[in-house]
Amino acid sequence: MSGSTNPSRPTNSNQAAAPVSSNFDQMGFRQGFGPQLGGPQKVRSKNTAETLRRIGSYLARQRKALLVVVLSTLITSGLALLGPYMIGKMVDDYVVPLQFDGFMRMGMLLLGVYLLGAAFTWIQQYSASSLSQNTVRDMCKDIMAHYQLLPVPFFDQKTHGELMSRATNDIANVSNTLNQTVVQLISGILMLVGSVIMMFVLSGWMTLITILTVPLIAYITKKITKYTRHYFTQQQKHLGEVNGFVQEMISGLKVVKVFGREETSTEQFRDINEKLRKVSIKAQSLSGSMGPMMNTMRNLTFVIIAVCGGLFAYHDLITIGVIVSFLNYSTQFSQPINQLANQYNLFQSAVAGAERVFEVLDLEPEMQEDSEADRGDNLQSPSPSSIRGEVVFDHVSFGYKPDVPVLKQLSLHAEPGQMIALVGPTGAGKTTVINLLTRFYEIGAGRILIDGEDIQRFSKQELRRQIGLVLQDAYVFSGTIRENIRYGRLDATDQEVEAAARHANADSFIRKLPKGYDTDLSADGSNLSQGQKQLLTIARAVLANPAILILDEATSSVDTRTELHIQEAMKSLMKGRTSFVIAHRLSTIREADRILVVSGGEIIEAGSHDELLRMNGFYAGLVNNQWAAQEQTG
Secondary structure, X not given: OEEOOOOOOOOOHHHOOOOOOHHHHHOOOOOOOOOOOOOOOOOOOOOHHHHHHHHHHHHHOOHHHHHHHHHHHHHHHHHHHHHHHHHHHHHHHHHOOOOHHHHHHHHHHHHHHXXXXXXXXXXXXXXXXXXXXXXXXHHHHHHHHHHHHOOHHHHHOXXXXXXXXXXXXXXXXXXXXXXXXXXXXXXXXXXHHHHHHHHHHHOHXXXXXXXXXXXXXXXXXHHHHHHHHHHHHHHHHHHHHHHHHHHHHHHOHHHHHHOOOHHHHHHHXXXXXXXXXXXXXXXXXXXXXXXXXXXXXXXXHHHHHHHHHHHHHHOOOOOHHHHHHHHHHHXXXXXXXXXXXXXXXXXXXHHHHHHHHHHHHOOOOHHHHHOHHHHOOOOEOOOOOOOOOOEEEEEEEEOOEOOEOOXXXXXXXXXXXXXXXXXXXXXXXXXXXXXXXXXXXXOOEEEEEEOOEEHHHEOHHHHHHOEEEEOOOOOOOOEEHHHHHHOOOOOOOHHHHHHHHHHOOOHHHHHHOOOHHHOEEOHHHOOOOHHHHHHHHHHHHHHHOOOEEEEEOOOOOOOHHHHHHHHHHHHHHHOOOEEEEEOOOHHHOOOOOEEEEEEOOEEEEEEOHHHHHHHOOHHHHHHHHHHHHHHHHO
């Protein structure tokens, strides 16, 4: 879409909790975050099997890396299983009979086995790291791409920190777990099965004695993990709340300071952070208890094998070498169980993070609503040459909440090239008119027509390409000034970018900067004034060459002198285009072809500036109040 966009919350007070769709509601996206925004979300039941299947589909994209991991793990596990067997043979064949020549040869061979195992372990770890990082890269790419496709109401109801948490913390959780778990899961299963087979080969009775502790281990694991999943899910949710609050407080730091709310903000953060601390202690303490318990079980198994093995050897049922091998195999047998038990807690945390990511990916993209299945084969693709700019609102009704109407049977008609001004009190529905024209939200009743065609028949993407939007909060991106202006049309040449800047009265201040158009902008354009940023967004809209222009309080955040420069740029931009202007400063709209006074979701007055003054109604009162205020301040 042309111009400057901003996915912040709606400025209209009636827009605070917009219903979007049922899948938004299921995710709890209507709740808000932090103590000042609403209560905590409810944790609904999760589908672990489906989440694992979807993670597996990402892993399957890295077939080569996955194959290397599997093969190297097979070789590493095989060499690890061979070691204890060779040690037992060394004891029985060379240590007990005191055959030292053979002992040295076997020792060198055993050293080679372990060195080869170390080499394949490195290959295994490198491949596993590549596998996990590539998988996480794909997940990050998918969620960021999906964010671009979601409708505006979704972003109106979520804090930026919460959205960032899903794309960073939750995916990092998946990354850390994949990096540790994939290899240990494969090798753990192989070592577990391989150790049991090798032990049965050596002694069936000793094997049965060794695996006596398995039911106890399984029982303890089940009891602990019953609670860890819930707490890890809560931990991720509260972490998102913390991130969201921090992001909001940093963004609004000046507001916090000017109203002296530092202590209040600190208290609010302390409450949110305390919730995170409590649930994290529960999650981590339960997770951390798994290791010591498993070590206790392993030591118990070791003692049982030593005692029973000694008794069997005393009665010549097994050899000393078999006992040595069994002690090694018991470690290899219990170690995978310990690792798998510990990894299960990490696994729970990763599943919780992955589910939060997949919840976003499962939301229906905005553009999907334009599919042929929804509207048949009648979707239009307007082109710049075909759009004249006639706009009609035909008895349009709309409410962000079903029971709270914002617009009530509103009708208006804008001829091609006309400048239409919308004025009225805050919350009257002016911004809502813009939200519906751009199809950020869908109307509840009535029709909106462009050149006689219902906008429901236009694809949103193509429709918005014909609409230039300049907002009150001018937003610029990190990068150069030239790149920011070119955002309006990515294929524009340098000459076209500079020509757009001249039309927007921005060229003069740009050339005074140290690097001119190649000046790098800091975060949020903090090295430019508000007026300069606004001129850049106007230049961006000029370059996009839209058929319809929307100016939403474009001069309300600047001083009077800067306002004159912006008004000149706006006049150049509006020339020959249908324009909708929302402004509280009436000096901005005096020359409008038609001024619509909106109050309570209805147009209560309409006409030119002079006509409305003669009516001596609501608009005349606004003008008189502003003149009186100017005289007092002057």
